Amino acid sequence: MLRLEQLSKNFGGLPALSQVSFEVFPGQVTALIGPNGAGKSTLINCMTGVLQPSSGRVLFRGAAISSLAAHQIARCGIARTFQNLKLFPRLSVLDNVLTGLTCEAGSSMVMAMLRLPYLRHRERRLRLRALEALDRFGLGDKADWPAAVLAYGDKKRVELARATVGNPQLILLDEPVAGLNAAETAAVGEQLHLLRRAGHTLLLIEHDMDLVMKLADQVVVLDSGQKIASGTPAEVRRNPRVLEAYLGCMEATA
């Protein structure tokens, strides 16, 4: 579904990603792990048009998307969440989720002002879908709240509702459970399991190894901008380079 070819990104001459290549297969969960600063978010940003790669290519269903703008990539069917939340604070929770459906909602300003019956009908349908997405993440009763007043864990889940509401072909999740308490983590984990079971394709960045090991079909490990390993969770778990670079650090701090 997605193929990265020799992707590199430099910031002011410093390499954040060096020639990273891997594939994301349809219907699978691919986990991207690695220590802080390894380049994981940079990779997602290069895939979604937030950053331009310095070199290399990103192919989505065989077509190069590396030079497209973020909104064009979203229109291709790739949705994402952000590690540092990016909600519209003054919009309601429901309207934030509706922004995940803008590709389907598109109509001209004039048409929107005319409020034609079929547009009203479509708007109702989209609102219903947004409400269903919020319900899935246990936020249906907060649909009318301004996003700014939500607790951190709720904001994370609004991002997940927004990323999944449009039924995208590929969902990129940048640390979806970071900062959540145990109950919230379990609830989000359950939703991710359901997405997986429903056949969605996920690329998951996460430091929660328990979640990664349970969910992932394939794990790709980055360290200092380089891919140091990839394989099944069991393979990666016993890879000495990974233990040294990442899991070892965790065991040492455990």
Ligand SMILES: Nc1ncnc2c1ncn2[C@@H]1O[C@H](COP(=O)(O)OP(=O)(O)OP(=O)(O)O)[C@@H](O)[C@H]1O
């Ligand atoms: N916009 C930027 N300008 C300059 N340097 C950046 C920028 N974004 C990231 N970096 C640098 O690139 C490297 C990779 O950062 P990145 O955020 O991709 O890491 P990460 O693997 O997502 O880490 P974390 O687990 O902490 O989220 C880091 O050294 C970071 O300081």
Ligand SMILES: [Mg+2]
């Ligand atoms: Mg990151």
